[in-house]
Amino acid sequence: MEKITFTFDGMDETAEFYVLEQTMINGCNYILVTDSDSDEDDAECMILKDTGLGSEQDTVYEIVEDDTELAAVSKVFEELLEDIDITM
Secondary structure, three states, X not given: OEEEEEEOOOOOOEEEEEEEEEEEEOOEEEEEEEOOOOOOOOOOEEEEEEOOOOOXXXXXXXXXXXXXXXXXXXXXXXXXXXXXXXXX
């Protein structure tokens, strides 16, 4: 799994996440990330959307919070990763 480091806007804090999968839907890049690199059955994950506001070196992501968008994107990730179920 690829590990990426996030820096929070306006803060000196960082967090590391593992990218489980990525996809592009309607021209938007989405990633499914988790903070655990183990194969736990009930790992916490987030779906993040590339806002397109980043620079060449940095990409800006936001957590997908819209219920309709979240349901649609999670369904795509479930199809891409046949062995997982995403529960919201």
